Amino acid sequence: AQSVAQPEDQVNVAEGNPLTVKCTYSVSGNPYLFWYVQYPNRGLQFLLKYITGDNLVKGSYGFEAEFNKSQTSFHLKKPSALVSDSALYFCAVRRNSGNTPLVFGKGTRLSVIA
Amino acid sequence: EPEVTQTPSHQVTQMGQEVILRCVPISNHLYFYWYRQILGQKVEFLVSFYNNEISEKSEIFDDQFSVERPDGSNFTLKIRSTKLEDSAMYFCASSVRTENTEAFFGQGTRLTVV
Numbered sequence: 648a649q650s651v652a653q654p655e656d657q658v659n660v661a662e663g664n665p666l667t668v669k670c671t672y673s674v675s676g677n678p679y680l681f682w683y684v685q686y687p688n689r690g691l692q693f694l695l696k697y698i699t700g701d702n703l704v705k706g707s708y709g710f711e712a713e714f715n716k717s718q719t720s721f722h723l724k725k726p727s728a729l730v731s732d733s734a735l736y737f738c739a740v741r742r743n744s745g746n747t748p749l750v751f752g753k754g755t756r757l758s759v760i761a
Numbered sequence: 762e763p764e765v766t767q768t769p770s771h772q773v774t775q776m777g778q779e780v781i782l783r784c785v786p787i788s789n790h791l792y793f794y795w796y797r798q799i800l801g802q803k804v805e806f807l808v809s810f811y812n813n814e815i816s817e818k819s820e821i822f823d824d825q826f827s828v829e830r831p832d833g834s835n836f837t838l839k840i841r842s843t844k845l846e847d848s849a850m851y852f853c854a855s856s857v858r859t860e861n862t863e864a865f866f867g868q869g870t871r872l873t874v875v
Contacts, residue, residue, distance in 0.1 A: 681863055689868055690866040691854075693866075749806065750806065751804040754804075
């Protein structure tokens with residue numbers, strides 16, 4: 648079975664500082680990994696994905712994530728946080744075979760303080 | 762930019778009543794999904810749908826739930842006899858393919874069962 652762990656319920660960071668939102672996963676076989684962001688009263692917006700290739704993937708709004716197979720992690724990062732980045736962030740995994748659904752983590756609330 | 766649209770944005774219903782949540786996926790997408798998010802909890806998979814049939818469903822998706830694509834554009838989720846614990850945000854999503862493609866989510870329907 649697939650699962651995702653986001654160990655932090657809340658991450659606070661000062662504007663301009665780098666941010667990291669942690670994610671680890673469990674899946675049989677090779678994973679497809681995704682990050683989504685949810686702003687208040689909105690749906691989930693796709694940020695970035697890892698399918699294959701370079702372990703560092705870049706996505707929307709300056710976010711990037713690093714796939715680490717040995718640590719089964721896919722942490723989301725941004726070099727310089729903005730107040731507008733404050734939102735709920737979800738990591739998700741999908742097994743790389745068949746029409747399997749996305750399995751989400753419980754989410755991490757990012758708060759960027761001016 | 763094409764988007765997944767959901768109606769209504771908020772539905773209040775009495776326990777035991779039937780509700781139908783509606784979604785219009787992105788037009789060239791072939792895979793459709795319903796997820797739900799109980800307040801403060803993780804996003805949970807309900808069902809995936811491809812080629813006019815259910816391809817996978819979770820244990821949440823019991824006999825009270827059904828999905829339909831009645832006219833080639835709409836994708837609906839029906840709950841036959843709502844329970845208080847069905848209160849949640851319901852998200853529709855669609856993707857061009859599965860596996861290595863991201864799913865695009867609608868803004869959600871907040872269902873409140875009273």
